[in-house]
Amino acid sequence: MTTLFTTDHEWLRIEGDVATVGVTDYAQSQLGDVVFVELPKTGRSLKKAEAAAVVESVKAASDVYAPITGEVLEVNDALVAEPALVNSDAGGKAWFFKLKISDKSELDGLMDEAAYAKHTA
Amino acid sequence: MLARQEDLSPAPALKQTPLHALHLARGGKMVPFAGYDMPVQYSAGVLREHLHVRNSAGLFDVSHMGQIALRPRSGRLEDAALALEQLVPQDIVAIAPGRQRYAQFTNQAGGILDDLMVANFGDHLFLVVNAACKTEDEAHLRAHLSDACLIEPLPDRALIALQGPKAESVLAKFCADVPAMRFMNCGPRRVDSIDCFVSRSGYTGDDGFEISVPAAQAGALATKLLDQSDVLPIGLGARDSLRLEAGLCLYGHDIDTTTTPVEGALEWSIQKSRRTGGVRAGGFAGADRILSQLGTGASRRRVGLRPDGRAPVRENATLFADATSSESIGTVTSGGFGPSLNAPVAMGYLPSSQAATGTAVFAEVRGQRLPMRVAPMPFVPNTYKR
Numbered sequence: 001m002t003t004l005f006t007t008d009h010e011w012l013r014i015e016g017d018v019a020t021v022g023v024t025d026y027a028q029s030q031l032g033d034v035v036f037v038e039l040p041k042t043g044r045s046l047k048k049a050e051a052a053a054v055v056e057s058v059k060a061a062s063d064v065y066a067p068i069t070g071e072v073l074e075v076n077d078a079l080v081a082e083p084a085l086v087n088s089d090a091g092g093k094a095w096f097f098k099l100k101i102s103d104k105s106e107l108d109g110l111m112d113e114a115a116y117a118k119h120t121a
Numbered sequence: 122m123l124a125r126q127e128d129l130s131p132a133p134a135l136k137q138t139p140l141h142a143l144h145l146a147r148g149g150k151m152v153p154f155a156g157y158d159m160p161v162q163y164s165a166g167v168l169r170e171h172l173h174v175r176n177s178a179g180l181f182d183v184s185h186m187g188q189i190a191l192r193p194r195s196g197r198l199e200d201a202a203l204a205l206e207q208l209v210p211q212d213i214v215a216i217a218p219g220r221q222r223y224a225q226f227t228n229q230a231g232g233i234l235d236d237l238m239v240a241n242f243g244d245h246l247f248l249v250v251n252a253a254c255k256t257e258d259e260a261h262l263r264a265h266l267s268d269a270c271l272i273e274p275l276p277d278r279a280l281i282a283l284q285g286p287k288a289e290s291v292l293a294k295f296c297a298d299v300p301a302m303r304f305m306n307c308g309p310r311r312v313d314s315i316d317c318f319v320s321r322s323g324y325t326g327d328d329g330f331e332i333s334v335p336a337a338q339a340g341a342l343a344t345k346l347l348d349q350s351d352v353l354p355i356g357l358g359a360r361d362s363l364r365l366e367a368g369l370c371l372y373g374h375d376i377d378t379t380t381t382p383v384e385g386a387l388e389w390s391i392q393k394s395r396r397t398g399g400v401r402a403g404g405f406a407g408a409d410r411i412l413s414q415l416g417t418g419a420s421r422r423r424v425g426l427r428p429d430g431r432a433p434v435r436e437n438a439t440l441f442a443d444a445t446s447s448e449s450i451g452t453v454t455s456g457g458f459g460p461s462l463n464a465p466v467a468m469g470y471l472p473s474s475q476a477a478t479g480t481a482v483f484a485e486v487r488g489q490r491l492p493m494r495v496a497p498m499p500f501v502p503n504t505y506k507r
Contacts, residue, residue, distance in 0.1 A: 032162065032166050032167055032168075032358070033166050033167055033168035033169075035168075035431075035433070035458040035460075036431050036432055036433055036458070036465075038432065038487075054487065056432070056433050056458070057167070057458075058167040058168055058171070058358060058359075058362055058457060058458045058460060059161070059167055059358050059361075059362075059457065061433070061435065
């Protein structure tokens with residue numbers, strides 16, 4: 001299992017041809033208290049960089065972009081019910097959606113944990 | 122992500138309030154606001170700061186706002202009050218010594234140039250105006266009132282708001298007079314032996330005080346107040362969610378030069394004496410339009426809106442009568458999440474015929490029509506000590 005990161009502060013956990021996507025702890029600290037999350041519909045085909053989900057704090061709305069191209073296999077309904085999970089467990093329970101990876105070469109442009117740590121330093 | 126957030130990068134040449142160093146020392150996340158470098162939140166975050174004000178007490182730096190003394194050249198306060206009445210639809214003459222009142226500067230078309238507080242300090246009037254408008258307000262006062270008044274901006278004073286149910290007990294430790302004050306009482310008071318102006322008022326819908334303090338002593342006083350265990354520093358983020366839950370207007374958003382006080386649902390602030398048939402009816406900028414609207418109603422009205430769902434509906438969302446029509450009927454002027462209600466809340470303008478409480482409307486958010494209902498304001502009941 002590999003975890004990769006985007007410059008837009010999303011993480012991807014790669015297991016076979018499935019990527020689980022969430023936002024990073026750095027992102028949640030910048031967003032502040034999350035009060036609403038909107039997730040894509042299961043079965044939707046997402047293109048890389050397309051707006052896929054929405055996360056809203058008390059103050060502002062932000063898009064979560066599809067980090068790679070793929071079909072939405074599953075979404076985290078628990079997150080819709082309890083948006084504050086983004087603040088308490090961004091890298092774990094607060095996963096957003098799972099994508100069926102359509103082009104593994106898109107993963108090449110993503111960062112590993114060390115590179116992401118430098119990116120946010 | 123983080124793309125749709127407001128630009129948080131510091132702009133050059135931002136002004137600083139006398140409490141700037143204190144904000145930095147307390148972990149304030151600083152953003153540009155009305156030309157000042159101001160804290161949008163501290164480490165507790167907007168949600169906790171908001172709830173702390175509702176349950177305990179919070180300290181806000183509102184020193185960016187304009188404080189102006191209006192002194193009658195004749196020495197008779199009534200002359201200053203009568204002069205100011207040319208610029209606002211409120212009864213200023215009737216403000217008793219030690220009392221204050223909410224008012225609006227209007228233009229010839231009846232639009233609102235700014236909203237403000239007017240206090241009677243015995244020998245002069247004391248005005249508090251919005252930060253973004255203070256330069257224009259001063260010019261407006263000079264242009265129209267210079268014959269009757271000395272217009273004296275007070276840039277060497279800071280303004281601290283202490284708000285919430287514990288504000289009284291906290292402030293009473295430094296000023297024994299405050300428990301005897303009621304809502305909208307104001308005047309010079311010694312706070313921790315500092316000569317201040319204190320008013321029992323605020324912008325949260327909760328009980329609380331605003332303390333005008335000489336800039337040189339502001340940091341020391343704010344530090345003493347923050348050292349009380351009941352008090353947390355509160356940023357602009359929670360200030361906005363608190364005033365939104367209280368149904369209070371934010372100038373430049375919910376009211377501006379294109380909205381009249383009647384359209385803005387602020388009729389309650391216009392006393393009988395200035396209305397048609399009153400002892401000093403009219404005689405203020407835009408009186409024709411405002412008095413006519415008071416008589417026959419305006420075509421549109423500011424209302425409270427409660428989304429049926431959980432998604433916040435924010436400023437500039439377009440409103441529709443139903444889920445499919447292409448013709449917009451209004452716009453959201455403020456909106457977000459109300460932490461005390463644990464629900465989204467908004468306000469906006471609708472045609473008066475569709476502004477009744479309970480009316481169903483739809484807001485367009487990210488291409489979807491979200492159902493909302495017109496709701497009474499305040500969304501959270503006031504707890505003023507009247």
